[in-house]
Structures are given as structure tokens and as C-alpha cells.
Amino acid sequence: MKIELPDQAYKYVTENSGECDEETAFVLTHQNRAYLEDAKQHNAHSIIKIEDIAELFGVNKIKIIGITGTNGKTTTASAIYSFLLDLGYKAALQGTRGLFMNDEVCEGKTLTTPSVLNTYKHIYQAVCAGCEYFIMEVSSHALVQRRIEGLKFELKILTNITQDHLDYHKTIEEYIAVKNGFFQDESKKLINKDEPKAAFNFKNAYTYGIENPATYRLMAYSLNEGSSGIIQHFQEIVPFTASLHGFFNLYNLMAAIAATHLITDKTLEEIADVVDNFAGVSGRMEQVCAAPNVIVDFAHTPDGMQQVLNALKEKELIVVFGAGGDRDRLKRPIMGRVAASLAKKVIVTSDNPRHEDPEIIIDDILEGIQDKTNIIVELNRKKAIQMALDMQEDEEVVVILGKGDEAYQVIYDEKFAFDDREVVKELLNLS
Numbered sequence: 001m002k003i004e005l006p007d008q009a010y011k012y013v014t015e016n017s018g019e020c021d022e023e024t025a026f027v028l029t030h031q032n033r034a035y036l037e038d039a040k041q042h043n044a045h046s047i048i049k050i051e052d053i054a055e056l057f058g059v060n061k062i063k064i065i066g067i068t069g070t071n072g073k074t075t076t077a078s079a080i081y082s083f084l085l086d087l088g089y090k091a092a093l094q095g096t097r098g099l100f101m102n103d104e105v106c107e108g109k110t111l112t113t114p115s116v117l118n119t120y121k122h123i124y125q126a127v128c129a130g131c132e133y134f135i136m137e138v139s140s141h142a143l144v145q146r147r148i149e150g151l152k153f154e155l156k157i158l159t160n161i162t163q164d165h166l167d168y169h170k171t172i173e174e175y176i177a178v179k180n181g182f183f184q185d186e187s188k189k190l191i192n193k194d195e196p197k198a199a200f201n202f203k204n205a206y207t208y209g210i211e212n213p214a215t216y217r218l219m220a221y222s223l224n225e226g227s228s229g230i231i232q233h234f235q236e237i238v239p240f241t242a243s244l245h246g247f248f249n250l251y252n253l254m255a256a257i258a259a260t261h262l263i264t265d266k267t268l269e270e271i272a273d274v275v276d277n278f279a280g281v282s283g284r285m286e287q288v289c290a291a292p293n294v295i296v297d298f299a300h301t302p303d304g305m306q307q308v309l310n311a312l313k314e315k316e317l318i319v320v321f322g323a324g325g326d327r328d329r330l331k332r333p334i335m336g337r338v339a340a341s342l343a344k345k346v347i348v349t350s351d352n353p354r355h356e357d358p359e360i361i362i363d364d365i366l367e368g369i370q371d372k373t374n375i376i377v378e379l380n381r382k383k384a385i386q387m388a389l390d391m392q393e394d395e396e397v398v399v400i401l402g403k404g405d406e407a408y409q410v411i412y413d414e415k416f417a418f419d420d421r422e423v424v425k426e427l428l429n430l431s
């Protein structure tokens with residue numbers, strides 16, 4: 001992707017050597033350094049380092065907030081974005097669900113953290129749109145591949161560190177080190193004090209938590225009809241309410257409230273006043289239908305599933321889920337065990353098999369389930385959802401996990417239209 005930069009000796013910049021020519025400079029990054037010679041072969045106008053053009057993208061004119069962690073990044077980032085807009089600021093949000101600016105969708109889904117030049121382009125767009133804040137999710141892949149090189153963060157946030165992406169990071173120790181690597185400098189940081197695997201530079205460090213003493217501590221909470229809590233920050237003690245469900249979302253809300261307090265001059269009371277306006281994130285604990293009760297959620301890791309199913313444990317659950325192909329294989333049996341231990345009935349199905357045999361993926365999941373009495377296997381995801389709805393009895397809840405607001409099913413390299421929520425509405429003849 002070429003980007004036109006005005007008033008420079010070159011006309012365009014690119015991070016792809018194949019696009020270089022006499023008027024296009026090659027932006028040398030950690031990721032493309034192996035293609036330097038190829039850029040010269042393509043008569044690149046010049047070779048420039050990403051940090052040498054950072055100010056041309058206005059990266060120093062906007063406060064960049066980076067959020068990493070296994071789960072909760074999109075929810076926490078979206079909450080901060082919502083609070084800032086409601087408090088009268090202009091803000092941009094980049095992450096799994098795409099690029100958003102001042103309440104408008106600017107780009108659809110790409111990567112949770114795009115390539116470095118794509119992020120710089122988005123930051124430039126945000127600066128041009130008058131945004132004071134650029135909130136971005138930082139994935140573990142992005143940390144390893146340094147897709148954030150040259151960026152200075154106003155605030156770095158850690159949600160949690162559990163298991164995911166071991167297909168890429170190989171060991172949990174490596175994955176933990178990658179996540180903690182983001183917090184070793186002296187940048188202002190906000191850390192989940194209840195995350196035992198967190199290890200960070202104490203300089204400019206702030207914490208949030210429920211079980212442990214923290215800079216921002218949840219003194220009390222209730223999970224009836226949404227969630228409510230009382231947050232303490234030194235002498236300040238402030239109540240808030242929210243429409244999000246689940247104990248885990250209290251962490252996301254605490255992180256978002258604390259972050260907003262750290263990056264603005266607003267009081268906790270002013271921030272608490274806008275918390276209830278945040279309606280949550282599409283595809284995260286989204287109730288598609290109340291009667292029969294059908295919930296769609298994006299949980300696709302053992303901890304995510306544990307948190308969501310625990311949040312619904314007062315009900316009898318019929319859980320429909322699978323696991324992504326070309327992703328962490330080791331999490332699959334653990335996901336199976338979590339579902340079997342917390343659900344009354346489980347239907348294991350396909351979820352973006354990509355280049356893997358969906359039956360192999362399901363076998364990996366079943367390996368974690370000892371008692372298979374209440375387990376059904378149905379490869380076809382639509383049929384699996386149909387079966388769940390057909391067997392659902394009055395007080396039971398159908399919980400469909402893993403895809404959230406994804407509107408596709410990835411088979412090999414093809415994306416076929418498939419949205420759990422639309423399938424439920426079609427099968428229930430809802431509008």
C-alpha cells in the first residue's frame with residue numbers, strides 16, 4: 001500500500017519493496033528489512049527509517065493509548081473510546097473490529113494491529129480529523145513483529161495474560177514474556193494488579209484491581225441487571241453502573257475508567273457519569289433473542305469461555321462452539337473441558353477451520369472431555385445452532401461462542417458469509 005506524503009523529495013512511501021520506484025521511497029521496518037535489496041532493485045527513490053518520518057504522520061500530535069492482553073482488549077478499548085467521546089473529546093479507535101473515528105466507522109476489520117505503516121496512516125487520518133486520542137489494541141503478534149515501532153504511548157494498558165496463540169509463540173513462557181515486554185520501559189502504564197503473570201517497570205506504573213490493593217480499586221460490586229460498582233482512588237470513592245454483564249467485564253470497566261482518569265483532566269465522578277452510556281461491544285455477550293434466550297459471544301480461549309460461562313452459571317446452558325484452524329491447538333482440549341464442566345449440553349462444531357480438517361480440530365477439543373454423555377458433534381455450524389435451538393427448553397440459555405461479530409466462516413483462504421446472530425434470527429424467524 002503506497003501512501004502519498006506531500007512536500008517531500010519522494011511522492012510516495014511504502015513498506016513493500018515490490019511497490020518501490022523512482023518516486024516511491026522504501027520505509028525500512030523491522031519486518032521488511034530482508035527486502036532492502038529488493039527495494040533497491042526496484043529503484044526505490046530512497047530508503048527511510050520509520051522513526052524518521054513519524055512526525056510527518058503527526059504521531060507526536062496525538063495521545064496514543066495501547067492495550068494488550070489475552071482478552072478484553074476490544075472491550076476495554078471500546079469503553080475508553082465511548083467515555084472520551086461522551087466527555088467531549090475527539091478520539092479514534094483501531095482494533096479487531098476495524099478503525100473508528102468520532103463515532104464513525106472509517107475502515108472495516110483487518111488485523112487487531114495492522115502493519116506499522118497502516119497504523120501510521122490511521123494515526124495521520126485521526127490527527128487530520130482533529131482527534132486528541134488514538135486508542136489501539138496491541139496484539140502479541142504485533143509486539144513480536146514490532147508493528148508498533150517508532151510509536152510513543154501516552155498510556156499502556158494490560159488486561160490479562162492467559163493462554164492463546166501458542167501456535168505462534170510456541171510456549172506460554174514466551175507468550176508471557178512478549179506481553180510483559182510491552183511494559184518494561186518508563187512509559188505511563190496501567191496494570192491489572194490481579195494478573196499474577198504481570199511483570200512491569202514500576203516507574204510511572206498505576207494499577208487497577210479487585211482482589212488486591214491497587215491505585216484504582218473496586219471496593220464493592222453487584223452483577224444483578226448489568227453491573228455496578230464502587231471504585232476507590234485514594235480518598236475518592238465513586239459509584240458507577242454499566243449495562244455490561246459478567247465479573248470479567250468489571251475488570252474491563254475498571255481499566256477503562258482508570259485509563260480515562262489518567263489521560264484526561266476529568267474527575268472520577270465526571271467519568272463515572274458516562275460509564276452507563278457504554279452499551280458494550282457487538283458480538284460480546286450480545287443477547288440476540290430474549291425468549292428463547294440466545295447469547296452470542298466472542299470467547300475463543302479457555303479463560304474467555306470460563307469467564308463467560310461462569311457469568312451465566314445461574315442458568316442451564318446449551319453451548320455451541322468450535323476452535324479456529326491455523327491457531328493454537330493446545331487450547332482446544334482445555335476449551336472442551338471448560339465447556340463440558342460448565343454447560344448442561346455441548347454441541348461442538350466448526351469455527352473458521354482455515355487450512356485444517358474440521359474433524360481434526362473437533363477431535364482435539366474432544367480430547368479434553370472425559371464424560372461425553374452430553375456432547376454432540378455437528379460439523380455444520382448452522383445445523384449445530386439449529387440443534388441447540390431445537391433442544392432448548394424454557395429456562396435454558398443457548399450460548400454460541402467463538403465468532404462474536406465475525407460475519408464470515410473462513411475455509412481454506414475463502415471467507416463465506418456467516419454471522420452467528422443472523423443465523424439465529426433466520427432460524428427463529430426474527431426480523
Ligand SMILES: CC(=O)N[C@H]1[C@@H](OP(=O)(O)OP(=O)(O)OC[C@H]2O[C@@H](n3ccc(=O)[nH]c3=O)[C@H](O)[C@@H]2O)O[C@H](CO)[C@@H](O)[C@@H]1O[C@H](C)C(=O)N[C@@H](C)C(=O)N[C@H](CCC(=O)O)C(=O)O
Pocket residue numbers: 015016017018029031032033035038096110111112113114115116139140141142145147
Ligand atoms: C502470522 C502473522 O502474523 N503474519 C503477519 C506478517 O506476515 P509475514 O511475516 O508473512 O510478513 P511478510 O508478508 O513477509 O511481510 C513482512 C514485511 O515485508 C514486506 N515485504 C514482503 C514481501 C516483499 O516482497 N517485499 C516486502 O517488502 C511487507 O510489506 C511487510 O512489511 O506480517 C504481515 C505484515 O505486517 C501481516 O499482515 C501478517 O498477518 C497475517 C495476515 C495474519 O493473519 N496475522 C494474524 C495471525 C495476526 O496478526 N493476528 C493478530 C492477533 C489476532 C487476535 O488474537 O486478535 C492481529 O494483530 O490481528
Ligand SMILES: Nc1ncnc2c1ncn2[C@@H]1O[C@H](COP(=O)(O)OP(=O)(O)OP(=O)(O)O)[C@@H](O)[C@H]1O
Pocket residue numbers: 069070071072073074075076096112137159160248249251252283284285297298299300303304305307308404
Ligand atoms: N477481562 C476479560 N477477562 C477474560 N475474558 C474476557 C475479558 N473480557 C472479555 N473476555 C472474553 O473474551 C472475549 C473477547 O473479548 P475482547 O474482544 O474484548 O478481547 P480481545 O482481547 O480484543 O480479543 P482478540 O485478541 O481476539 O481481539 C469476550 O467475548 C469474552 O468472552
Ligand SMILES: N[C@H](CCC[C@H](N)C(=O)O)C(=O)O
Pocket residue numbers: 096112300323324325327351352402403406
Ligand atoms: N482474532 C483472534 C480471534 C479468532 C476467533 C476465532 N473465530 C478464530 O477464527 O480462531 C485470532 O485471530 O486468533
Ligand SMILES: [Mg+2]
Pocket residue numbers: 073074095096097112137
Ligand atoms: Mg480484539
